[in-house]
Amino acid sequence: MKLAVYGKGGIGKSTTSCNISIALAKRGKKVLQIGCDPKHDSTFTLTGFLIPTIIDTLSAKDYHYEDIWPEDVIYGGYGGVDCVEAGGPPAGAGCGGYVVGETVKLLKELNAFFEYDIILFDVLGDVVCGGFAAPLNYADYCIIVTDNGFDALFAANRIAASVREKARTHPLRLAGLIGNRTSKRDLIDKYVFACPMPVLEVLPLIEEIRVSRVKGKTLFEMSNSLPTDNSIKNAVINQNDYICNFYLNIADQLLTEPEGVIPRELSDKELFTLLSDFYLKV
Ligand code: ADP
Numbered sequence: 001m002k003l004a005v006y007g008k009g010g011i012g013k014s015t016t017s018c019n020i021s022i023a024l025a026k027r028g029k030k031v032l033q034i035g036c037d038p039k040h041d042s043t044f045t046l047t048g049f050l051i052p053t054i055i056d057t058l059s060a061k062d063y064h065y066e067d068i069w070p071e072d073v074i075y076g077g078y079g080g081v082d083c084v085e086a087g088g089p090p091a092g093a094g095c096g097g098y099v100v101g102e103t104v105k106l107l108k109e110l111n112a113f114f115e116y117d118i119i120l121f122d123v124l125g126d127v128v129c130g131g132f133a134a135p136l137n138y139a140d141y142c143i144i145v146t147d148n149g150f151d152a153l154f155a156a157n158r159i160a161a162s163v164r165e166k167a168r169t170h171p172l173r174l175a176g177l178i179g180n181r182t183s184k185r186d187l188i189d190k191y192v193f194a195c196p197m198p199v200l201e202v203l204p205l206i207e208e209i210r211v212s213r214v215k216g217k218t219l220f221e222m223s224n225s226l227p228t229d230n231s232i233k234n235a236v237i238n239q240n241d242y243i244c245n246f247y248l249n250i251a252d253q254l255l256t257e258p259e260g261v262i263p264r265e266l267s268d269k270e271l272f273t274l275l276s277d278f279y280l281k282v
């Protein structure tokens, strides 16, 4: 199964991706996560360091695919999740779609592309061009990360439009939204009422997640490095389990191969009217 995780910049795509990857691995799946953001930090909390990107490795070897070994570009991460970073096109030049295409091509040459039960693409931003929509060409499901705010839902709506477009020629479905870093969900609910799609989970802002990012670990791994004091230790275990369960729940939903939807996105005017009191008044 191939998954593509999309959402506005900084919304929590990589955090969500890493934790879903581990959750799927915990369910016995062989998982590869491919970071497709020029920020190339998608897999940071899985490996604990910034791994070399495919594009850097290819250019160091003058694009001689035959000189590249799987261990040059595929790194083992926490929980048995394998990790790849596609890297970025040169800033102001090049194309994100080309980078993703080269990555898939190389993984196929290395016989790695069809070796996994799950490949998760963690993709930059709000799909403003066909290049960054490229991972949708390989995906069975798109997952959108959003918060309860206008900007992330605006991006979500554009991603929904891309899924609708790609689904015309390819068996792609939108698995649904994941609400992240929000305790409220009124705007998310308004949006999915107008543009029906599942909401897989809604996660609050969790201080431990922010801290775990700084430490280069996921919460699954943090549960293994606990304070020695028993009472504090138990409290931390309970809290971490509570958070990890959000991700295990998402993984379990995906493993049922849900029907998903082919969304019918809203027009910009409909979206502004829906999500903004101001627009309702004028
Ligand atoms: P993206 O990949 O969408 O650019 P990241 O996953 O890198 O975003 O997340 C951006 C920042 O937000 C990171 O520092 C991360 O630790 C933090 N973060 C993500 N989700 C949460 C959450 N639910 N609670 C608290 N902090 C979060």
Ligand code: MG
Binding pocket: 013, 014, 015, 037, 039, 041, 042, 122
């Ligand atoms: Mg990211």
